[in-house]
Amino acid sequence: MSFSPRKILMALAAPVLSILVAMVITSIILLAAKDPVGEVWAQLLRLPSPRLTIAIVNSAVVLYLSAVAVAIGFRMNLFNIGVDGQYRVAAFAAAVFAGQAWLPGWLNILVSLLVAMLAGGLWAAIAGWLKVTRGVSEVISTIMLNAIATYLVAYFLQKVALSSEGSNVTNTKTIPESSRVPGIPVTIGEQQREIYGLIFLAVLVGFLYWFILNKTRFGFDLRATGRSETAAIASGVKVKRMVLMSMILSGAVAGLVGMPLLFGQDFAYGTTFQAGLGFSGIAVALLGRNHHIGMAVAAIVWGFLEQQSNGLQINAGVSDRLVGVIQGVIVLSVVIAYEIVRRASITIEQRNVAAALAAERAKAQNAAAEVAA
């Protein structure tokens, strides 16, 4: 790959610009609502406390996994909105399995991770299979499957649940201590906090995502299909098979989204298990442009905004839902900005190629003229 400063600059311009646009628009909304603009930004942009810093990293870990799951679909022009349902089905399945403690210690964790991937993959496979055999849009089917997942998991949770006394929280059986993933202790200032041990899983998934997509035949076929399905078919890619496989792969990674929470924080799946991560993953994948590093940065930005919003109500008297508005505007403007940058890059490249060739021709003509003279 060739990295020119211009390319890097253009790649960075879009997300930075859209964050700025989001800030401007949010400020206008705040002004219109007569809320304290300055205090809101002071709260959101201040240096996070050590506790929050760790919380930001932890939510970024989970968001990154979700973004990679979405990005696998995106690279192939598949819009897997179903990551949300896939990770909840998977987290439930893994929690039930791990809670049984059929296997000892780490083995239990490893097999549970596989169970999660399998569950997520199978759940996504339904949408893939419908698309391949019946031509059902994966957008529609995954939205439906999200709803089904919600109720299905709630139904089964009732079956296996142990209601803790004096609480209406329903949980699966708690994972034994021996099968928990210890956090990585980090000391910032006076405080000691823990980062999810499964951050390594996120790093590994990110690496494999990069490697498989950019270095393997399978990845080439997948990217080719995403860029031009017709050209991919003509080149010998079995597109239906690719659709099914990438959907399953996307679902399998989605299955891992809940794992840092399950093995590092909650140790059971219950009604309070964090929801909505699949949708945030879509936003992070868009902001990070499906790039393995870009999505990591985007996940941190997302986590940062979410954690910083906690103090908004107390310190600025503004609802923390405001962050949702900011995130929404970022996503909208980043989509527009990337499209503008993409078109501009195409034009600039065409211009550069034409100019380079014209210069070459002129040189050749001059040389010929000199020879003639």
Add this chain to the structure above:
Amino acid sequence: MCVISATDKPAGRSASAGPTATDTYAVELHGITKRFPGVVANKDIELSVRRGTVHALVGENGAGKSTLMKILYGVQQPDEGTITVNGQVVTLKSPTEAIDVGIGMVFQHFMLADNLTVLENVVLGAEKLHGIGDGARTRIRAISKEYGLDVDPDDLVEDLGVGARQRVEILKVLYRGAKILILDEPTAVLVPQEVAELFDNLRELKAEGLTVMFISHKLDEVLSVADDITVIRRGTTVATADPKTTTARQLAELMVGSALPSPSTEESTVTDRPVLTVEGVDLSGSAGQRKVLDNVSLTIHAGEIVGIAGVEGNGQAELVEVIMGMREPSSGRILLENQDISDWEVREIREAGVGYIPEDRHRHGLLLEAPLWENVILGHQTQAPNVKGQLIDAKAAKADTEAIVKDFDVRTPSINVTSGSLSGGNQQKLIIGREMRHTPRVLIAAHPTRGVDVGAQASIWSIIKKARREGMAVLLISADLEELVGLSDTIRVILRGGLSAPFDPDVVTREELGAAMTGADGHAKEDVQ
């Protein structure tokens, strides 16, 4: 809207007649220059079109004809120069403004909705003129009668042939009040008989006082229909010619500026070893439709080029797709040497040595936003040197791309630029180079020189001829009869999915081919000029 008197006919016949008589000119272009980044598409264009004439604009592919017409139709604005319509200097910022001064354009590719009637297609976007009901119907009938277009407003467009569809396009433009018609390569999609009908229509339009600008690079046609000819070469007008006193040869030389390249067959290299055999292949259409391919049988020997002629949409694309494995034939067999490949997948067929130059390189041949070297892997992503086991070998693929760029004269500053930034000719050379690097046994070439410049055309022809000499079996599908006659050892005509008996390109005439292409074999309906 301006009104032009139908009787206002110029007296002079010569194209260089008095430039002072401004009001006899429908359109005058002076000093038109249009620059695109890195290239000058048009430079100092001088063009005067007399009212009530057919004025041909001839030039090679890429000479700048289309840009000029886009300028005249308001799609693009010139950087310099003036446009004068009926003696008034105008600025055309959009096609709407062009139609307001009476300029209408008929594009090469029809823009009609198949599932609507002629009436509905005509009024679409012009509902305010005469409504969408009987008012419009009456108007369409009147125009059709006045100019002899023979169009019924209530016909469904999908039931119409290519020639009739083109007349609907012309009618659409007339309906919007155009008095100056621009026709961009109108004959490209027509068989010779339909061309003759079109020319009759154009003469009718001319007789009614309308002005026609006719863009083409087919010289015989230009000489038969035009009153004046302007030649454009490398973006500028180089000459005007009088069709009465000019020969096709002279025009051709004006167009290219030197002697013409032509695809001339060399000594036969045909062997008796069949490489690709198609046996009784059928492909059924969608329910209730006729067969798309009807009992197609065909043999290509080593060292042989078999050309397929035909009007577009008669099964050429499907034949290619069946051979390449993108579609399964309903019945029949396809043999590669002695192996039955009928139910093989595309990838297996390509690996077995079938090279493929697709008809639409943007849709089927390239990843436009990927760099050249990734495009060289495309279609060969399981073959050396592009892969090592399951991994892509980018280094080897890049080296291979460098070699292709050099050997096949692909003009590019680097192998890292996207394929979309190259010109059509260079994209095509890249595709052909990529296929040839794997020394296929069979080459399926669909319209290999479509939309490429003269230089690229000549080199593509020589690559195909070289492949033939080296014993490759080539299936050549083309709409360019000259190309087919010049390159092929045998020509077959495809019509409604069926293949004709073989024609010998050395003796067959254009009219015989044209007759076979329309199904009027042996008894052509009309004389062809």
